[in-house]
Amino acid sequence: MTVRVAVAGASGYAGGELLRLLASHPGVEVGAVTAHTSAGRPLGSVQPQLPQLADRILLDTSADSLRGHDVVFLALPHGQSAALAAELEPGTLIVDCGADFRLRDPAAWERFYGSSHAGTWPYGLPELPGARDELKGALRIAVPGCYPTAVTLALFPAYVAGLVEPEAVVVAASGTSGAGRSLAPRLLGSEVMGSMSPYGVGGGHRHTPELVQNLSLAAGEHVTVSFTPTLAPMPRGILATCSARLRPGIAATGRDDEARAAFGAAYADEPFVRLLPPGQWPSTAAVLGSNTVQVQIAVDPDARRLICVSAIDNLTKGTAGGAVQSMNIALGLPERLGLPTNGVAP
Amino acid sequence: MTVRVAVAGASGYAGGELLRLLASHPGVEVGAVTAHTSAGRPLGSVQPQLPQLADRILLDTSADSLRGHDVVFLALPHGQSAALAAELEPGTLIVDCGADFRLRDPAAWERFYGSSHAGTWPYGLPELPGARDELKGALRIAVPGCYPTAVTLALFPAYVAGLVEPEAVVVAASGTSGAGRSLAPRLLGSEVMGSMSPYGVGGGHRHTPELVQNLSLAAGEHVTVSFTPTLAPMPRGILATCSARLRPGIAATGRDDEARAAFGAAYADEPFVRLLPPGQWPSTAAVLGSNTVQVQIAVDPDARRLICVSAIDNLTKGTAGGAVQSMNIALGLPERLGLPTNGVAP
């Protein structure tokens, strides 16, 4: 069986990464590739890294272009997915890389996105408890944000195991592709290289409510997340440094036995999560281009905090790889199919 | 009056930065430059960025080479300063860029450095309350570590003003020069570029006790610091993202009036600290090569935390610039003399 897929938003970074993965996915045939301002141009002129598909002509992003596929991936600006999804055949699997259908709480959506809530779709983070059941056979999937992928996988086993208090502090560094291909002065190479800077400080980043949602579900109580994203001088990658105070009664001896057991159990059978051996720390370079998440933990006995660090490729596991992984599950394909676990390093 | 200065450890990154600043300092004449394995070579062969001093021959690092100067800067590996300092003339101003004399608590020294404590010298962070008085006329100065400089200046006004609880969480990104010129595989360009990774996680970094010391003094009570340093793909710069929970009774409305007032008061007359206007965030690029610290703050109303971010050049304000600033104060020279405030950007 070959699944015929379309990619809307094929001229952006998420769209390009989707096509990189899908073009070598053995169960998939790439159909329509669509774009907005680049419609009519060959894909090779906007995604020169994809010679396999270089001569494909970008169609206009519309329901007409996207109909007739088994799967449609949407890699569109936030707020554009709902209207387009409504026009597609009901039996099509729609995998939305945008934010529109991630949040359960309409009020959170409205506060952070300023528009009315479109709804909630099954959440494409298979590593969460129960997620695979929800994804199997699903026809609508909301792919998590890149930061929520990294942070949730760094922290949720600690909340499931009741190790830490419901106040998480997260500082994450992201490569510039996380901001997309938009022409903002702060994203110019001249500004970015050699520079680290924060943005959306104080809870303003739109991924904050998604973090709160995920960790609260894991904890079974409301978790606050102090989230500071920073822009790092690299094209790809997220390093999430997360911590929370150990609950009273949890040992803080400098060893991390309880935490390691909890994370070990959570990730024992996960094909894409690698809990590193003690002493080895995640690096974004090690996961470049792969769907792997590197996770490591440590207990700070003086500060009585558990520190959990994860590294992902924001475009692969953080977006396109996570999307393909969820598609595989939804369609009953082997979950690893078409997804590299080895990174391109150095 | 021209002050005659020597630099021990002139072949390293801190030594090179000291010489860059001292060579253009109008009150200074550069005397001996010394090194260990590079002794006998011209400075230009190891510090090609310093044509002004290219033909100087590196002497062996020894008391013989360093005697006869008004000021001696030590930029040596930790643990080597005390013995050398003991051999110099008592009237010489010795400015130690190493860690040996920074800590007040011998137990903290022994725990983190594993040797016996050499003593405590006046601490070269002039922006701390009372520090300038201690530095005026001093003959011994311990230059702060680069992380402690960034973190202390990001946080201490909040502790002085009693705004936050004594549990700080710090995640800082540093350029690779912070690790010195040592030939470690993890510092190779191939490993570093495109990569973010943490190290010394869980309280293990040697700058942790210095952070605790500084913030505890500001708070008037013991402050714990959960400190995670990360290595960023840039040669220079530290971005310190620091936060702590607001004390009960401190408003958390999303505005930051109280905190802004506290920081504004602390830094109103500081020549090298720039509290940025609201909405503008620090970046390491903006302070490259300068002695400036950029600071910005925000209140997260949901997490009830104050987030304080600072950016410095780890080699300038974080090491050599801070050293020269302290020297200026000690000698009664204008504090700004020879110290650039404008950065080299983009």
Next chain:
Amino acid sequence: MTVRVAVAGASGYAGGELLRLLASHPGVEVGAVTAHTSAGRPLGSVQPQLPQLADRILLDTSADSLRGHDVVFLALPHGQSAALAAELEPGTLIVDCGADFRLRDPAAWERFYGSSHAGTWPYGLPELPGARDELKGALRIAVPGCYPTAVTLALFPAYVAGLVEPEAVVVAASGTSGAGRSLAPRLLGSEVMGSMSPYGVGGGHRHTPELVQNLSLAAGEHVTVSFTPTLAPMPRGILATCSARLRPGIAATGRDDEARAAFGAAYADEPFVRLLPPGQWPSTAAVLGSNTVQVQIAVDPDARRLICVSAIDNLTKGTAGGAVQSMNIALGLPERLGLPTNGVAP
């Protein structure tokens, strides 16, 4: 049929890239992985980007470890392949990523490498005329150097077609992984980032005689090559900017019809060479992690020169990918098997 392969030198950058490709190669089973100083350690501790093979223990690089495989890849320092190869079973396919067997002229070897010449093996650049015939069924393959791969593929069709004079000028920029994992100060991240610098200027680089050999064979006469390699602030990639004067009688009108026809013919059926459409130029980012070569040409009518530019990933097409491509041909496997053509960008 599954081919059992071993990799000697698995702790280096070339070895890591070989394993990345081989681990996902559908016709291959990875056997022994060997190293020198890292022997005894798990592969995951030195190649953290390879979770698929993380628990493999590095054996000592010796004939004992390497015997019993169908294919042995050697990724060793220059000069170490011959002795080891002599100890392996005669029927083993040995693919040498080192320089030992690339040159035909013993005098050139001795001049540039300072030791006695070990011999000449079939040359693993399948795109050269006649190369595939020589590689089919071969039991010994010398993988080209990374620069020679990039430069030869940029220029050789112009020499085959008789378009240019036998004096090529080449300036190539390489990412730092081209220098291997050696701990040299000039390869530290602090030195490399933000910096471009040349090395081996004036014909001293060891790849020069290989360039001369390849282009002379294509031209049917001796070609001189002025070759200047430069170190660029990126982990991977080679951009080779090559040029030569047009022969008298070749039109130089600013159009490039003759040259484009020659390159078009040479590369029409090549699976890994992409002659870009007019107006689009190679970039190393576009080929990252792929076995693709991007090539573009232009005629400068004023200088009467043909400028030929190519981009490769030095570790993939420039080393490990080229090695696997040649192995595929030698073993009669489909040439593209296990080799990505799409790059990881941005």
Next chain:
Amino acid sequence: MTVRVAVAGASGYAGGELLRLLASHPGVEVGAVTAHTSAGRPLGSVQPQLPQLADRILLDTSADSLRGHDVVFLALPHGQSAALAAELEPGTLIVDCGADFRLRDPAAWERFYGSSHAGTWPYGLPELPGARDELKGALRIAVPGCYPTAVTLALFPAYVAGLVEPEAVVVAASGTSGAGRSLAPRLLGSEVMGSMSPYGVGGGHRHTPELVQNLSLAAGEHVTVSFTPTLAPMPRGILATCSARLRPGIAATGRDDEARAAFGAAYADEPFVRLLPPGQWPSTAAVLGSNTVQVQIAVDPDARRLICVSAIDNLTKGTAGGAVQSMNIALGLPERLGLPTNGVAP
């Protein structure tokens, strides 16, 4: 005497660098700073690296804003200088960082810039023979382009000494700030980092006629220049790798005595040119933020070419530093005044 200067185009990269230098220039007082779309904003919001001038309000770029200064620096898009210059007081020293007045040949201007030629001003490259005489007392100065600065200083002594043939081949790598602050997709950090790519290949770059002009003047005959610029993953710096065939009769023994003598003589008294000792090669990092040019040469005995390499900071010696150096000469100030020779490295 304090000279009152204005900077038009203060929101761009060249303007920012001019202000960095002028703000610490002991003979200068910074007056009006002007911009186009950023007019009305404080300088600190667009040039956060300049705390010394952060509160200055950007005026509109107009003759009204710029009148009443001793010196006006123009850092405007090409083609905008002539009209503005015509409106300023005749006695004002105007230093134009744009291209408008660099070329002597109106036909070359029209071919490369597509508009009518505005004229020719004294050329601000003091190191060229006779240039200082022309600059002394000048009221109009055309600052050279960044590539022409690097390439001319790498090559002209070879042409003055008659060592090489009149066909130069130049491949230069530039940091992204050379392209200015324009919002082009190819200048995004995500596209630039990890990537090298050429542009303007085949003689199309607008700096080509300026290179031809400079080298032809030095040679006393027409010199063709095959010029390929490449974009390098760094914010600043130009590394120019230049070569030309040795004239018949010039020895090519692998030593470089004749060439070294010629370059040594040309640069013996130059305050900003450093001919490196044999064996040491230029790097852009070593000149970051400084007005220094590093130059090195080698003879390739096989290719019979002289290879000349230079490194500059494109914004300092390549633009703003060269402009201030010329201003100093024009006004009779010490040539080095306010110009750093030591770079910010690592």
